Amino acid sequence: MGAGGEPLVVVAGVEHRYRSGRAEVPALGPLDLDVEPGEFVVVVGPSGSGKSTLLRLVGGFERPAVGSVRVLGGTPVPGRDVGTVFQQPRLFPWQTVGGNVGTALRWAGVPRAQRPERTRRLLGQVGLAELGARRTWEISGGQQQRVAIARALAARPRLLLMDEPFAALDALTRERLQEDVRALAEGGRAVVFVTHSVDEAVFLASRVVVLSDRPGRVVLDLPVPLPRAGVSADELRGSAEFAALRGEVAGTVRALSVPG
Numbered sequence: 001m002g003a004g005g006e007p008l009v010v011v012a013g014v015e016h017r018y019r020s021g022r023a024e025v026p027a028l029g030p031l032d033l034d035v036e037p038g039e040f041v042v043v044v045g046p047s048g049s050g051k052s053t054l055l056r057l058v059g060g061f062e063r064p065a066v067g068s069v070r071v072l073g074g075t076p077v078p079g080r081d082v083g084t085v086f087q088q089p090r091l092f093p094w095q096t097v098g099g100n101v102g103t104a105l106r107w108a109g110v111p112r113a114q115r116p117e118r119t120r121r122l123l124g125q126v127g128l129a130e131l132g133a134r135r136t137w138e139i140s141g142g143q144q145q146r147v148a149i150a151r152a153l154a155a156r157p158r159l160l161l162m163d164e165p166f167a168a169l170d171a172l173t174r175e176r177l178q179e180d181v182r183a184l185a186e187g188g189r190a191v192v193f194v195t196h197s198v199d200e201a202v203f204l205a206s207r208v209v210v211l212s213d214r215p216g217r218v219v220l221d222l223p224v225p226l227p228r229a230g231v232s233a234d235e236l237r238g239s240a241e242f243a244a245l246r247g248e249v250a251g252t253v254r255a256l257s258v259p260g
Contacts (some may be wrong), residue, residue, distance in 0.1 A: 006073055008159055008190045009035035009058055013067035015215070016053055026215035027053050029067065033209065033218065035192060037158070040185035042193045042205035044249065046256050050216030051194040055163050058192060059084055072158060079107075083152030085162045089144040091136045097147050098123065098132030104154035122150040126180065142173035149181065160184055162193040166200070178203055179233045198250045202226075202242060203233075210252050220252045 015029035028050035035041050043051045056062045057069050060076030072081050091100050101119045110118055123129050126146040128139075136144060145165055152160060162181070166174040182204055185191045195201055201208050202224060210220035224245055226236060236242055 006070065007034040007036045008072060009033070009192065010070040011054070011058070011067070012070075014057065014064040014069060015066035016050070016057065016062070017065050028057075028214075028216045029064075031067075031211075031217055035159075035190050037188040037190055038185055038206075040182070040191045040193065040204055040206045041209060042195060042201040042207070043209045043211060044195055044198060044201045044253065045211035045216060046213050046253065047196070048214045049211040049256075050214060051211060052163055054211075054216065055161050055192060055194055058082075058159075059161050079155075081155070081158050083155065083157035083160045085145070085148050085152045085160070085165045087164045087167050089136075089141075089148040091144055091147055091151075093136050095136070096132065097128060097134050097136060097139065100136065100147055101132075101150050101154060104151040108155035110154075118154070122153055123147075125153070126150045140173070142169050142177060145169065145177065146180075149184075153184075158189055160189060160191045162191065164194055164196065167196070174200070175233070182228065198246055198253060199237075202246045202249060203237060208245075208249050210249060210256075213256055219256070220249065222248065 011031060011033040014031045016027050017024045018027055043054060045051055057064055058071060058076060059082060060078045069076055076082065092103065095103065098119050101122050102115050105115045105118055119132065120129065123132055126149050128143060128146050128150070131139060131143065136147065166177055169177065178200060185206065193204060205224045208222045208224055209218055211217065212219045222245070226241060
């Protein structure tokens with residue numbers, strides 16, 4: 001549990017709106033959502049359902065119009081015990097792969113003497129142990145996203161937010177990265193991951209949350225009791241249990257797209 005016995009994330013009665021000219025456009029809510037340590041929560045829903053808005057509120061990049069968001073027992077602040085991976089890697093092109101991670105370690109307050117070893121360890125964790133000296137433009141899009149994940153993990157965050165990080169990747173690279181990030185919710189860390197892909201949601205999640213069309217509200221909160229170790233990705237994706245869960249989530253999302 002989080003501070004004071006709370007979950008790591010508590011979203012309570014949240015509503016959010018954006019201004020469009022003189023009008024206010026409702027984007028989200030009312031919405032309640034808790035995230036416990038060790039959970040991998042994947043948020044899925046139609047375009048415009050407020051998935052990314054929810055992530056920005058949890059990350060502290062925006063404040064809700066109504067209700068409250070608590071992260072680690074307090075008001076969320078960008079970067080404080082929270083790592084964020086965006087759809088684009090947003091790497092520093094003037095730095096090497098290792099330099100990008102090293103900068104994140106410096107921002108996290110890691111002593112200079114410890115940074116080289118920590119950098120090597122983080123790059124090894126995402127399968128890039130031999131690429132620390134390469135420039136970011138010399139590596140593939142999938143490898144760049146791995147660097148972004150390593151950078152987000154530099155401060156050893158208890159919460160990791162991922163906003164469609166694989167959307168721009170080819171199908172094979174996407175599947176490989178899914179297999180890698182599935183284990184990130186461990187040791188008390190939690191992950192909140194946004195995607196449009198039902199298959200990705202069911203494969204990654206320990207719990208899938210489906211949001212309605214705008215303004216986004218929770219219409220399905222589904223535990224995903226699939227094994228997270230001891231079974232190959234192909235076996236998992238080919239299992240009857242995976243198919244049943246995928247069908248339930250896909251049916252819910254599809255119903256949201258059907259005119260009333």
